[in-house]
Amino acid sequence: MLTPTGLLLVTRALEFLLAISLGLQTLEFLRLSEATSAHGLWAWSVQRRDIPQTWLRPCLDALMRPSTYKTLLWLRLVAALCLGLWGGSLALVLFLFAGTVLILIRWRGAFNGGSDFMTLVVLTGLLIAYVGGEFVNPALAWRAGLWYITLQAVTSYFMSGWVKMLRPEWRSGAAMTIFLNAAIYGPLSPKHWLRKPGLACFGAWSFMLWEATFPLALMHPLWALLYCSVAAVFHLLVFWFFGLNRFFWAWLATFPAIVGCSVLWI
Amino acid sequence: MTSVLLSLYVLAVLASLVLKTPIVKGPWLFLLRAFFPNWKFFHAVGHVPHLYARAASIHTNGEWLWSDWQWIYPRRLRRWFHLFHNADVNLGLAQQNLVDHFWADLYDLPSGADAQDLVTYELVVRLVKAQLRLSHPTLCQFQFELRMELSNADGVTHTDTMMRSPELSC
Numbered sequence: 001m002l003t004p005t006g007l008l009l010v011t012r013a014l015e016f017l018l019a020i021s022l023g024l025q026t027l028e029f030l031r032l033s034e035a036t037s038a039h040g041l042w043a044w045s046v047q048r049r050d051i052p053q054t055w056l057r058p059c060l061d062a063l064m065r066p067s068t069y070k071t072l073l074w075l076r077l078v079a080a081l082c083l084g085l086w087g088g089s090l091a092l093v094l095f096l097f098a099g100t101v102l103i104l105i106r107w108r109g110a111f112n113g114g115s116d117f118m119t120l121v122v123l124t125g126l127l128i129a130y131v132g133g134e135f136v137n138p139a140l141a142w143r144a145g146l147w148y149i150t151l152q153a154v155t156s157y158f159m160s161g162w163v164k165m166l167r168p169e170w171r172s173g174a175a176m177t178i179f180l181n182a183a184i185y186g187p188l189s190p191k192h193w194l195r196k197p198g199l200a201c202f203g204a205w206s207f208m209l210w211e212a213t214f215p216l217a218l219m220h221p222l223w224a225l226l227y228c229s230v231a232a233v234f235h236l237l238v239f240w241f242f243g244l245n246r247f248f249w250a251w252l253a254t255f256p257a258i259v260g261c262s263v264l265w266i
Numbered sequence: 267m268t269s270v271l272l273s274l275y276v277l278a279v280l281a282s283l284v285l286k287t288p289i290v291k292g293p294w295l296f297l298l299r300a301f302f303p304n305w306k307f308f309h310a311v312g313h314v315p316h317l318y319a320r321a322a323s324i325h326t327n328g329e330w331l332w333s334d335w336q337w338i339y340p341r342r343l344r345r346w347f348h349l350f351h352n353a354d355v356n357l358g359l360a361q362q363n364l365v366d367h368f369w370a371d372l373y374d375l376p377s378g379a380d381a382q383d384l385v386t387y388e389l390v391v392r393l394v395k396a397q398l399r400l401s402h403p404t405l406c407q408f409q410f411e412l413r414m415e416l417s418n419a420d421g422v423t424h425t426d427t428m429m430r431s432p433e434l435s436c
Contacts, residue, residue: 181421
């Protein structure tokens with residue numbers, strides 16, 4: 001059973017890691033202001049046609065104006081800083097949640113795929129905790145929020161592992177080499193160890209099995225710590241090969257919830 | 267009780283892997299797809315859309331002289347600090363996602379509809395222009411095509427051209 005102090009530790013760790021993730025994302029968005037300017041590739045004047053309701057377009061035009069969008073990003077950075085330093089509040093989390101949804105619409109639903117999805121999951125978990133805390137016992141609301149984040153995080157690994165295991169090209173290890181060759185940092189060097197079929201197969205099976213058995217992390221806090229430690233190394237490797245730095249931070253923010261929930265029910 | 271609920275949840279997720287359900291689509295579902303993550307990363311190997319483009323310059327006899335087709339694909343140098351700040355790489359990945367979405371839009375396009383009306387078409391035109399200008403600063407005419415490429419561990423084994431744009435002026 002998680003003690004009140006334990007719950008506080010978990011929630012603070014979660015908010016702190018989420019704040020880092022949001023802060024780093026926002027700094028990147030600010031750096032990419034040119035891409036979302038009127039002359040940039042992602043000009044809103046083009047993307048606004050994605051919005052099916054023509055009456056809604058002028059409202060979003062106002063929000064997506066480069067100066068307004070930039071202000072939103074700066075406010076998000078300040079909000080992330082507040083979340084990290086002093087913890088959340090209903091108003092702060094509502095702002096971060098709504099701001100994130102707006103940013104996702106600005107980037108046609110996602111800028112960086114899964115990391116955006118997981119960021120929204122953690123924010124939704126916080127929203128459950130803070131909104132729920134207004135109506136029921138805050139500790140109970142926090143448990144609901146933590147379980148929401150945990151189930152999504154566990155499902156992300158579990159699903160990702162099993163869909164690969166069902167594919168023959170992953171079971172043989174060939175898929176890993178193919179995806180690595182298409183990575184943004186360039187194809188594997190001709191003598192790279194992952195080009196050897198046996199080693200690629202071993203690598204593929206190692207992380208498929210770890211992903212597919214991830215729900216076991218909830219059996220005991222030590223197991224949760226072990227699974228999350230391996231997950232951190234896994235995300236570092238994904239960053240190293242595919243450049244997906246946001247995935248590392250987005251999933252790291254879920255680990256306190258996973259460890260917390262593994263304690264909650266023993 | 268929690269263990270029973272958790273076991274049921276795991277079973278439901280497993281069932282979702284096997285059972286086929288209809289795909290629900292819509293503009294808002296696309297824009298808000300972050301609320302419905304399927305968590306299937308890098309799972310399927312098959313034909314992948316790739317963007318190719320070429321630029322034209324005016325020859326001395328007044329005719330257009332076309333360059334070779336050039337692969338428009340993000341490649342960057344790896345740096346350790348990218349773990350903390352990786353704006354350019356993430357922008358490159360977003361551009362490749364745009365190409366994937368363009369392919370999906372083309373695939374779903376009703377017969378008789380014009381691809382040039384697609385938002386993704388217009389964004390891809392902007393992407394091609396920006397990329398070609400890096401190697402052809404005086405770009406004034408260009409063309410692009412979307413190829414579906416199948417790869418194995420050694421490289422591309424099969425290519426199909428899915429669409430070719432008309433010759434476009436800047």
